[in-house]
């Protein structure tokens with residue numbers, strides 16, 4: 153099939169993001185192979201189009217007015233277990249990866265159980281994690297496509313510059329995650345299964361079940377909160393530092409009295425104040441207004457500048 157036959161036009165992005173908002177993208181390509189990827193970039197270059205890399209769409213806000221460009225939907229879902237390693241395409245979902253790990257008696261991905269639609273590629277870019285563990289702990293190497301040089305390269309874990317919810321892929325948008333090798337640890341199947349169930353149960357009971365993008369803001373370095381207002385810090389936050397050493401953004405938003413606040417079809421979740429939910433007819437404009445309102449309120453009340461974990465996609 154030629155690239156022109158593979159590319160679809162005027163595709164609604166609502167189906168492709170967990171907030172369920174956004175308009176249509178002019179051109180859309182499901183990228184299954186290296187040839188698809190290179191053809192996609194060539195098509196974009198020939199037609200002077202901007203490209204946007206989409207994984208599971210579980211961490212994005214995309215414009216209601218749509219995107220005039222080419223969305224490359226990374227869907228290479230090759231996966232294989234070899235000894236204590238998983239060889240995974242960037243388009244494999246975390247759920248599929250965790251299930252392969254379980255079947256191979258490998259531990260290290262249990263924390264991801266219950267995260268909807270996220271892919272391995274998106275998770276590496278954002279160094280996703282939960283319950284004290286993250287992608288950085290298990291990534292061994294990452295095969296990338298460097299769209300500036302038009303070539304594939306392999307990065308070691310150190311070269312990925314992982315830090316809390318960040319990596320080199322946030323600094324260099326020309327680096328696209330194509331494949332990865334994760335190094336996990338052999339454990340008893342029932343032990344792995346138990347941890348997966350705990351993660352699922354936690355997410356079911358503590359997180360909202362309406363469409364969302366998970367945590368909207370990253371957690372806060374306690375030193376920053378202390379510098380902003382030492383008296384307030386000692387009174388409100390000193391004893392609330394989590395086991396990973398961060399102050400929960402959800403707690404700060406809750407303390408600012410914003411839990412349950414609505415704007416049109418968008419609401420700050422009553423279950424977890426760092427989750428904004430779409431109650432049905434929410435729009436990305438409302439999400440952006442809400443994000444900006446939360447940031448302003450938290451800044452005014454506590455002098456703390458919240459930073460988005462969600463990505464603005466196509467603006």
Ligand SMILES: Cc1cc2nc3c(=O)[nH]c(=O)nc-3n(C[C@H](O)[C@H](O)[C@H](O)COP(=O)(O)OP(=O)(O)OC[C@H]3O[C@@H](n4cnc5c(N)ncnc54)[C@H](O)[C@@H]3O)c2cc1C
Pocket residue numbers: 170204205206207208209210211212226242266267268269270271272273274275276277278279280281282321327328329330359364365366367463465
């Ligand atoms: C209910 C819910 C719970 C969540 N819980 C957690 C949690 O516990 N911990 C956590 O860390 N996150 C959580 N998330 C957020 C989200 O799932 C993660 O950030 C996830 O890793 C995003 O992956 P994705 O494939 O959906 O990326 P997308 O949302 O598709 O994209 C996010 C960004 O990554 C880029 N990207 C995507 N694929 C690639 C690639 N192959 N190469 C380079 N860049 C790429 C995109 O361009 C975009 O900028 C949650 C989300 C939801 C909806």
